[in-house]
Structures are given as C-alpha cells and as structure tokens.
Amino acid sequence: MDVIHADPRTIFLKLEGSMTDHAADQKQLARLLQQRKKEVMMETLGEKALGNMSTEDRCHLLQNAMQNAIGAEGGFEAWISLSKEQQGVKIRATYRVLCQQLGQEDFDQLPSTEQVELLRFISAGCGMHKDLNVVKWANLAMIMYWDCNGIDGPIKLMNKDNKAAAEIGNHAVKQRAADVSSGGGAKLGDLAGDILRNKNAKKGHQDSFKNWCTKTFGYPVTFADTSNTRFQSHCDAACDLITFLPSYIDYLHDFKDNKQNRTLNNMENYFLLGLQDIPTITELCVLALYGQVVSVPYTRVIRRPILEVNALDMGDIHRKVGEFLAKVVADPEILLSPELDFTASTVDGQVWERPEVI
Incomplete structure (x- = not known):
C-alpha cells in the first residue's frame, strides 16, 4: 500500500499494532492509535449500515442528526450565522458521530471472535x-x-x-x-x-x-x-x-x-x-x-x-x-x-x- 497517498482511514483500519519503547509518551501514543482505530472502525461499520438502509430510513436518520446539530448551536438563526467553513466542520462531525453510533450498534451484535479480529491491536514494547x-x-x-x-x-x-x-x-x-x-x-x-x-x-x-x-x-x-x-x-x-x-x-x-x-x-x-x-x-x-x-x-x-x-x-x-x-x-x-x-x-x-x- 502506498502510505503517502492512502486514505488515512484505510491506514488505521489496517493498523494492527505498534512497536515502541516503554516511555510514558510512547505508551500514550499506542493508546491513542488504538482508540483512533476503534473510532475509524465504528465509522466504517456505520457507513456500511447507512448504505444498507432504505432511502427513507437513511434520510430520516440524517435529518434527525442535522436537526440535533442545529439545535445544539442554538437554533436555525444561530446556524445560518455560521460561515460555510464552520457549518462544514460541524456537518462532518455530526456525520461521524452518527456513523460511530450505528457502527457500535452493529459491532455489538457481532460474535466476540469477529469483534476481536476487527479491533486487533498489539502494542509490543522494547x-x-x-x-x-x-x-x-x-x-x-x-x-x-x-x-x-x-x-x-x-x-x-x-x-x-x-x-x-x-x-x-x-x-x-x-x-x-x-x-x-x-x-x-x-x-x-x-x-x-x-x-x-x-x-x-x-x-x-x-x-x-x-x-x-x-x-x-x-x-x-x-x-x-x-x-x-x-x-x-x-x-x-x-x-x-x-x-x-x-x-x-x-x-x-x-x-x-x-x-x-x-x-x-x-x-x-x-x-x-x-x-x-x-x-x-x-x-x-x-x-x-x-x-x-x-x-x-x-x-x-x-x-x-x-x-x-x-x-x-x-x-x-x-x-x-x-x-x-x-x-x-x-x-x-x-x-x-x-x-x-x-x-x-x-x-x-x-x-x-x-x-x-x-
């Protein structure tokens, strides 16, 4: 895989471990990598779940998610006062959260062996x-x-x-x-x-x-x-x-x-x-x-x-x-x-x- 041009999410999905020394900052790095892999995995499963839904169900979920995001900003007037860039950031964040929620629901239904396989991350110290x-x-x-x-x-x-x-x-x-x-x-x-x-x-x-x-x-x-x-x-x-x-x-x-x-x-x-x-x-x-x-x-x-x-x-x-x-x-x-x-x-x-x- 060409790491330089690869989708960052693909890198985390394929990441299965890290090799560092036992310094505190390196242990923290391993924990952050493992956490990020789980987040990406849940997002991926959630996107797959959205893709398998009917158009009606998918639109309903996305509409509710956007209404919650607008409400969190203080209502429609507050939302339209945001710049296009700010709105884009919040829309993407809302989409990620929705995907992670859906992905976690599907993940919880999988057999434990498949769960372990999907989230496998081995931290090997020096x-x-x-x-x-x-x-x-x-x-x-x-x-x-x-x-x-x-x-x-x-x-x-x-x-x-x-x-x-x-x-x-x-x-x-x-x-x-x-x-x-x-x-x-x-x-x-x-x-x-x-x-x-x-x-x-x-x-x-x-x-x-x-x-x-x-x-x-x-x-x-x-x-x-x-x-x-x-x-x-x-x-x-x-x-x-x-x-x-x-x-x-x-x-x-x-x-x-x-x-x-x-x-x-x-x-x-x-x-x-x-x-x-x-x-x-x-x-x-x-x-x-x-x-x-x-x-x-x-x-x-x-x-x-x-x-x-x-x-x-x-x-x-x-x-x-x-x-x-x-x-x-x-x-x-x-x-x-x-x-x-x-x-x-x-x-x-x-x-x-x-x-x-x-």
Whole structure:
C-alpha cells in the first residue's frame, strides 16, 4: 500500500499494532492509535449500515442528526450565522458521530471472535526496556529488603553537603541528611561511573584509571558507562567491581598517594568505603548475578538480527524468564552452588561468550 497517498482511514483500519519503547509518551501514543482505530472502525461499520438502509430510513436518520446539530448551536438563526467553513466542520462531525453510533450498534451484535479480529491491536514494547524496568524495580525491592527485615543495610553514600550536615547538625538535621541520601550496589555503580568514566571528558579519572590498569594488568580498562543512561550498565559495573574488587581498592589507595594532599575527595572516599561495605557488596553480587544469568542471555535472544526474530514470537523467552526467576526464589542454590550446571543456572540454558571486538 502506498502510505503517502492512502486514505488515512484505510491506514488505521489496517493498523494492527505498534512497536515502541516503554516511555510514558510512547505508551500514550499506542493508546491513542488504538482508540483512533476503534473510532475509524465504528465509522466504517456505520457507513456500511447507512448504505444498507432504505432511502427513507437513511434520510430520516440524517435529518434527525442535522436537526440535533442545529439545535445544539442554538437554533436555525444561530446556524445560518455560521460561515460555510464552520457549518462544514460541524456537518462532518455530526456525520461521524452518527456513523460511530450505528457502527457500535452493529459491532455489538457481532460474535466476540469477529469483534476481536476487527479491533486487533498489539502494542509490543522494547525488550531492552523490559529488562531495564526489571532491574530498576528489583533494585528498589532490594533496597527495601533491609528495613523490612530489620537488617542493617548499605552505608549511605552522601554528597559533601549532606555529609557536612550529618557531621555538624542536630539530630533532626542528621536524620534529614540520612533520609535524602542513598546507598547500595546501584548507587556505588553510579559513583564508580562518575569517577572512572565520567560522561564529561574534563572530569573523572578516565586517563589515570586506564594508565593504572595498563601498568597493573598490561592493558587499559574502560569502566561500564553508568555515568550515562545505558542498558545493563549497572549490572556490568557490578560484575567488574566484584570480580576485581581488590584491584579497585588498590587503585584508589594508589591514586590517593599520588595526590599532592594525599587525601581523597568526598566522592572518591565514599567509593572506597562502599567497596569495603558488606551489604553494598552483597547488592553488587545480586546485580552481577542477575546480569549474567538473566539479562545477558535474554538480550542475546531478543537482539538477534531482525530477519530472525519477531516481537510476536517473544512469548516463550518472556515465559522462561518468569519461570526461571521463580525457581531461583525457591532455590537460590541454583546460582550459588559450586557445582552449578549452566543449563539450570541461566535463563536460556546456554553458555554466553562475549563477542570479540574487531
């Protein structure tokens, strides 16, 4: 179909879905498209119903509709005072309303299977956003876990203003500083990204960190891009921080010793403290595990070449994610046992290998 020259109503009649991300405006767009399709469908059914009527019945309905439109304007005198353009707009609107009413009446008489077929509209959201939302809300649940179970949680990673307030303020001020500050694995990933890979090239330790890694490991390391909004960046950051935890601590100590004043600033100091805080490390482990056993395998499936995958065929992988996470909740040893089998410890039961960078 030539979309440019097609009747807009024909486009909506043929429209059966949308593919967007999970942003609020895109969800609203999908709802508006679905609503417009229904309106057009009712108009089309109504026009068909009018065409199947006798001339007498059709004229009677149209005459009544026009009388109601004129009455709504305040009577005939008010109607003729309108311009031809204004009258035309109101006549077309009246006709559409009549058609929609007739169409809805006929639609209600159809079998449910035909109703579903006529109004079919599938809104398929971005798979990457699905995974992002899972991490976002699961992280919130993890943050709430500590208080809900009466366990001391991660240390607060305060900015310098809140830290100053907590040190010199009264009890109420200290409590306020603590309440507006956050901590945990994801927050530490934010700090690490701001320090080791800041989105502003003039800030952060990018060059210092890469030079230290080259000297220590023989190659430079680029930290996960948590300073920007990137899919899976916090899970990737958690993997790096947990895997090379002693090395990150050593780096911060070496960086401090190379500074003229031999001290870390507030952000650097809290980064170091977070790397040595057991509850924070625990959250990093959870993020890292989720990234490796769910997020990466799931993404590998949904990001296959477009000719190999269709959003309508994604039901199986989404079902597997839910079933797998239910198994992990029932038996965490699926992930933690030293004798784990990858076929049982990843969402798709397959080995994942990072592709070579060419």
